[in-house]
Amino acid sequence: MPLLLKLFQFTLSGLTTGSTYALIAIGFSIIHNATGIVNFAQGEFVMLGGMFMVTFYGYLKLPMAPAFVLSVFAVAFIGLLLEKTTLRHSKSKEILNLVMVTVGASIFIKGLSMAIWGKNAMTLPPFSGEDPILVFGAAIMPQSIWIFGITVAVVASLSTFFIRTRTGKAMRAVAASRRSALLAGIPVNRMIALSFFLSGALGAVAGIILTPISTISYDAGVMLGLKGFSAAILGGYGSMIGAVAGGLLLGVLESLGAGLVSSEYKDVLAFLILLIVLFFKPSGIFGKGALRSV
Numbered sequence: 001m002p003l004l005l006k007l008f009q010f011t012l013s014g015l016t017t018g019s020t021y022a023l024i025a026i027g028f029s030i031i032h033n034a035t036g037i038v039n040f041a042q043g044e045f046v047m048l049g050g051m052f053m054v055t056f057y058g059y060l061k062l063p064m065a066p067a068f069v070l071s072v073f074a075v076a077f078i079g080l081l082l083e084k085t086t087l088r089h090s091k092s093k094e095i096l097n098l099v100m101v102t103v104g105a106s107i108f109i110k111g112l113s114m115a116i117w118g119k120n121a122m123t124l125p126p127f128s129g130e131d132p133i134l135v136f137g138a139a140i141m142p143q144s145i146w147i148f149g150i151t152v153a154v155v156a157s158l159s160t161f162f163i164r165t166r167t168g169k170a171m172r173a174v175a176a177s178r179r180s181a182l183l184a185g186i187p188v189n190r191m192i193a194l195s196f197f198l199s200g201a202l203g204a205v206a207g208i209i210l211t212p213i214s215t216i217s218y219d220a221g222v223m224l225g226l227k228g229f230s231a232a233i234l235g236g237y238g239s240m241i242g243a244v245a246g247g248l249l250l251g252v253l254e255s256l257g258a259g260l261v262s263s264e265y266k267d268v269l270a271f272l273i274l275l276i277v278l279f280f281k282p283s284g285i286f287g288k289g290a291l292r293s294v
Contacts, residue, residue: 005137
């Protein structure tokens, strides 16, 4: 296979996984903007999305569309529950302590998932067949098109929500200044709860669309969460545009590294990129150049 065709093929594959990283990174950014914390349970939301979809579609034999919607809302509700039952009632509101609460939640969710679904990896059939489609000589799977399309739809919907709706504007106000939002009469706690709800939904969508081209297991969330976090840092932590750009770029670089060097370094590359970005440009590609204290 000619080198240019190889590069094109690896790029398409990287954009596929990078789209899911982008969704995970947006989830990180939404919660960070609302609360200032890093939600290390975000990867578990991704895992739960895949697991619920396997349960509803694979085991209970529900049609794909209802199974998709139920899975997204189930994980979104878990995200909401995390905020309302642990973070909101934590005696300490220090950022580090709240971050450790999310770490504990991640461990708890992973252990509970192992007890419910077991240790075996699970997968889903592609949404619309397995016959590859040739694009300029490179093969692209139908599931990849679904991933691109759903990611674009989600990002466009979120952009419209944050720019056009009163609730979205209220969430942006809370992200800009929680104290000012309170003085303006915005229900800050409700906006924070909504951020966890949206973050859980985004993680679920990423897990559902990724599972047909990969596998999902109780411990898959840790690595997916770390890669999503790396993508968020790469693009500029807290920026939705940066999350999308960082996710796509990370996916492409990861695919090129695995294809041209060795697949053994696929996971290492994500964290190497994270270290390089933190060293040379901590604010990321679309960062503001300075870290804001919260």
